[in-house]
Amino acid sequence: MAGRNDHDPFDLGFEADDDFAPAGGDPWRAAPAADEPFADFPPVRPRESVSAPFADLPPSAPPYTPQSAPAAVAAAPAPAPAQVRDIPIEAAAPIAPAAHPVGTTQAMVQEVIAAADADMGEAAVPRITIHAFCARPETVALVEAASADRRMARASTIARPGGLEGAVDYYQNQSTPSLVLVESLDAAPRMLALLDGLAQVCDPGTKVVVVGQTNDIALYRELMRRGVSEYITQPQGPLQIIRAVSSLYADPSAPFVGRQIAFVGAKGGVGSSTLAHNFAWSMAERVQAATVMVDLDLPFGTAGLDFNQDPLQGVLDALTQPDRLDPVLMDRMMVRCGDRLSLFAAPGALDQDYEIPADAFEEVTQKIRGVAPFVVLDLPHSWSAWTRQVLIGSDDLVVVATPDLASLRNAKNIVDLVRHARPNDAPPRLVLNQVGVPGRPEIPVKDFGEALGLTPSLVLPFDPKPFGQAANNGQMVAEVAPKSKAAEGIDHLARLISRREPPAAQKTSILSSLFKKK
Numbered sequence: 001m002a003g004r005n006d007h008d009p010f011d012l013g014f015e016a017d018d019d020f021a022p023a024g025g026d027p028w029r030a031a032p033a034a035d036e037p038f039a040d041f042p043p044v045r046p047r048e049s050v051s052a053p054f055a056d057l058p059p060s061a062p063p064y065t066p067q068s069a070p071a072a073v074a075a076a077p078a079p080a081p082a083q084v085r086d087i088p089i090e091a092a093a094p095i096a097p098a099a100h101p102v103g104t105t106q107a108m109v110q111e112v113i114a115a116a117d118a119d120m121g122e123a124a125v126p127r128i129t130i131h132a133f134c135a136r137p138e139t140v141a142l143v144e145a146a147s148a149d150r151r152m153a154r155a156s157t158i159a160r161p162g163g164l165e166g167a168v169d170y171y172q173n174q175s176t177p178s179l180v181l182v183e184s185l186d187a188a189p190r191m192l193a194l195l196d197g198l199a200q201v202c203d204p205g206t207k208v209v210v211v212g213q214t215n216d217i218a219l220y221r222e223l224m225r226r227g228v229s230e231y232i233t234q235p236q237g238p239l240q241i242i243r244a245v246s247s248l249y250a251d252p253s254a255p256f257v258g259r260q261i262a263f264v265g266a267k268g269g270v271g272s273s274t275l276a277h278n279f280a281w282s283m284a285e286r287v288q289a290a291t292v293m294v295d296l297d298l299p300f301g302t303a304g305l306d307f308n309q310d311p312l313q314g315v316l317d318a319l320t321q322p323d324r325l326d327p328v329l330m331d332r333m334m335v336r337c338g339d340r341l342s343l344f345a346a347p348g349a350l351d352q353d354y355e356i357p358a359d360a361f362e363e364v365t366q367k368i369r370g371v372a373p374f375v376v377l378d379l380p381h382s383w384s385a386w387t388r389q390v391l392i393g394s395d396d397l398v399v400v401a402t403p404d405l406a407s408l409r410n411a412k413n414i415v416d417l418v419r420h421a422r423p424n425d426a427p428p429r430l431v432l433n434q435v436g437v438p439g440r441p442e443i444p445v446k447d448f449g450e451a452l453g454l455t456p457s458l459v460l461p462f463d464p465k466p467f468g469q470a471a472n473n474g475q476m477v478a479e480v481a482p483k484s485k486a487a488e489g490i491d492h493l494a495r496l497i498s499r500r501e502p503p504a505a506q507k508t509s510i511l512s513s514l515f516k517k518k
Helices: 102-116 137-147 163-170 188-201 217-225 238-248 272-285 315-320 327-333 358-368 385-393 405-421 445-452 464-473 485-498 510-516
Strands: 129-134 156-161 179-183 207-212 230-233 259-265 291-295 341-344 374-378 396-401 429-435 458-461
Touching: 129 137, 129 163, 137 156, 137 238, 156 163, 163 179, 163 188, 179 238, 188 207, 188 217, 207 238, 217 230, 230 238, 259 272, 259 385, 272 291, 272 341, 272 374, 272 396, 272 485, 291 358, 315 327, 315 358, 358 374, 358 385, 385 405, 396 405, 396 485, 405 445, 429 445, 429 485, 458 485, 464 485
Parallel strands: 129 156, 129 179, 179 207, 207 230, 259 374, 259 396, 291 341, 291 374, 396 429, 429 458
Antiparallel strands: none
C-alpha cells in the first residue's frame, strides 16, 4: 500500500467518539505552520449577503373537505386556475412562486420544517450543561431561543459573548461542561489555532460544536479530524442548533424515536376520541405504518369499545410502574388490533381515583415512542399538569372542534398556549367536525379559521349514521362505510400528517382469482 502524506488535510483518521482533549503524539498538533492547508481560504462571506431561503414559498392551501364526487368544486371559490388541496408535501405538484404577506412566512417555514421531520419524532436533549460563546448578538438570540425549546427543557444552557477566543480565556481556570458551543468569525487558520488552545484546556469527555461562516468541505473534514463534534454554518434558526445538540446524544441502540400525535377536543362531545381511533386505524391499514393507539382517558376511555377489545392490562398498569416498563412488558400490556396496530387501552372504570404524577405520563409516553414509528394519544377533555405537558411535548397536535362559540374560545386558548410554549414547531392542526347540523346556527368555517389564525386541515360534515353504526359494532368508519366522506377525510388526514402515500395496490390476474375460489 502506498505511503500517505502525514500533513494531508483530507486525512480522516479519527473516531467519531474521540474527546476534544489533548493527547500525546497527536499528529495535528505537531504539524508545522508552514504546511497549513487553509492559508489561501477565501474571505468570510458576510451574513447579509445570504438571501432569504423561504422568500418564494407558496401561499397556504385551503381546508380539505371530502367531496361526494371527484370533480366537485370546493365551497370557497378561488381566483387561481386550479385549486391546490392540503395534501402531503411529497405528493404535491410543483407550484409557481407566488407573493404572500410577510405574516404568513413564519407559518410556511414551520410547515417546511415539519415536512422535513414528518417520518420520525425528535429525541429530547438529556440533562447536560451547555456553554455557548457567541461572536454575534444574533447567535446569542438563537441559542437563547433554542434553550427555551421543549426538546432542550432538561438541559442547562448559558450563552456568553466573546466567541472562540473568549472560550479559550474562560476555561484557563474553569472546568469545561458536557458541551461547549463556540462561534468564530475568523478565517480558517486563525480558527484552527484557537481550537488548538481550546483543546489544551478541555476536560476529557467534553464535546465541542463550532459555529462558523465558511462553508467548505475541507475545513469540515479538518475540524472532524481534530475532534470537533459538529460544525454548523450560519444557522438560520434555533432548530439547527437543537438538532446538532440532540444528534450528539442520540442513543445508538435505539432504532428510532416514534412520532407522537396527540388528539384533543376543544370541548366535550366534539368527536376527538372517535377521530383519534379512526386515525390510528387508517395509519395502520391505509398508510401501512406501525402505529400504537394510547387511550389516556383513564376513567371514561372508549378505545377498547371502538376496537372491540377488553384487555386485562392496559395503560394504567404502565403508568403505575413506569420504571419497570420495558419492551417485553410493554408487549404484554398492549393488545394487537391488526398486523400494524397495537392498543394501550384505558380501564374505563370508576372504582379508583387516578392520581398519577405528570412524570409518569412523560416517562411512559417516551418509552412507547421507542416501539413504533407513530404513536397516537387520545387525551381526555380535562386540564392538569400532565395534559399540558403532553400537549406541548407532542410532535403533532390535532385540535378537534365543532363550529360553535364554546369550541372557538377553547380552541383558541389551546392554540395560543401551544404556540407560545413551542414557537419552533409547526402550529397545531385544526379539524372541524359535525359541520352542517340541521337547524343549528354555526360559525362559518372561514371565520372560525381566521379567528384562530389557522387553516382547517379537515372539515367533516355532520353524518351520524356511519359513526353510530361503527361505534355500536366495535368497528371503524372505514370498515362500515369505506366510501363515506368521513372515511375519505380521515384517510386524507392520515396521509397529511404522516406525509406518506398508501402503497400501490397489487394487480391481480383473472387466473389468480380463479385459483382462490373454493
